[in-house]
Amino acid sequence: MRNFEDELNTKDREIERLKKLLALAERVSRLGEEELKEAESILGAQETAANLARTELLEMRDRFKGLGPTSSERKTAILEIVNDRQTSLSGLASKFEEMGKKHDYFYSDFFRIVANLDLPESEARTLWKEIYAHAEEVSRKLGRSMNFVVALLDYIYLKNRLIENPKIVDMYSFEEIILNAVIDEGTGIYNRRYFNLVLNKEINRSRRYKRNFCLFLFDLDNFKRINDSKGHSFGDDILKLVAGTLMYAFRTEDISCRVGGEEFAVILPETTRENSTVAIERFRTYLRNSSKNDFGLEVTVSGGVSEYPLDSEEGGHLYSIADARLYEAKSAGKDKITY
Incomplete structure (x- = not known):
């Protein structure tokens, strides 16, 4: 038991x-x-x-994007809208919708040309809707249809104060001034002024989202010898080839700038030093092949790469590090990239 x-x-x-x-x-x-x-x-x-x-x-x-040349067709369409005194607000809305579907960045171009407002397309579309609603409201109060351009001026200057000191400037002269401010005349890509602006913006953005980015700085090997032997016009053509190759070899998000005589810089957002090598080597290969095919000589570059935040969190220091590595590559025999 x-x-x-x-x-x-x-x-x-x-x-x-x-x-x-x-x-x-x-x-x-x-x-x-x-x-x-x-x-x-x-x-x-x-x-x-x-x-x-x-x-x-x-x-x-x-x-x-809106800083680039605006097609004559689009300028004509925008001028017709600005000068239209007969079409009703609803008819004008239909015109805007049609042009917006037909042309990329139409709304950005419209506000840049008529109001000196530099806006991405999404914000420009939103502003258009706000101004249109404002025009409808004022029209109801007045008992008659309000001209859209008058509504635009009333909204962006008097109501929202988007423009503090409006000036009447010939749009073609103003467009040329804006382009000259950020575009390098010799190559058609961004200049040093724009590079400084975007580098600081990318640092702030990467700090905010805790992301990496790389700065690729390079110049052309033996460019003085090319100028002296082939002439400055030939050298200018080489610089344009370099700019075109940069735009072809790198991503849309990457920012290519001419920062000196034969010195260029590329900002590669969301990119580590290791990952940057793929695009950089692709660029060097394309440049060697294109220059040999088009001009009968291989154009090579020497460059240096710095990475945020591993090398530095300050723009000037990042540039100095990349520049020092560039000269290290030159001292090592040129046609090299130092990481």
Whole structure:
């Protein structure tokens, strides 16, 4: 009898032990689920930050797309809208919708030309809707249809103070002034002034989203010898080839600038030093091949790369580091990139 009772007690203890093990396993499982949810939340937040960063980059690109030459067709269409005194507000809305579908960056071009407002396309579309609603409201109060350009001036100058000191300037002269401010005349890519602006902006953006970016600085090997032997006109053509190759070899998000005589810089957002090598080597290969095919000589470059924030978190220091590595590459025999 005692043996039977002992056996029961042993089984009861074993059952209790198994229950405890099951409870422990359940707690571990719940902990694993919570950890997985937390990891998923962190990944989601990182993905959101990356998407926001990319959106900001694309908006920056859109913001400066409008600085390029506007087609004569688009200028004519915009001037017709500005000078239209007969079409009703609803008819004007239809014209805007049609032009917006037909032309990229139409709304950006419109506000840049008529109001000296530099806006990405998404913001320009939003502003158009706000001004249109403002024109409808004023028209109801006046009891007659309000001219859109009058509504535009009233909204952006008097109501929202988007322009503090409006000036009437010939649009073609003004467009030329804007282009000269940020575009290098010799190559058609961005200049040193724009480079300084975007470098600081990229530092602020990368700091905000905790992202890396690279600065690639290079100049042409033996460019003085090319100028002296082939002439400055030939040298200018080489510089234009370099600019075109930069635009072809790098991504849309990458910012290429001419920062000196034969010195160029490329800002590569969301890029580590290791990843930058792919685009840089692609650029060097394209340049060697294109220059040999088009001009009968291989153009090579020497360059240096610095990375934010590993090398520095300050723009001037990042530039100095890349510049020092550039000269290190030249001292090592040229046609090299130092990372």
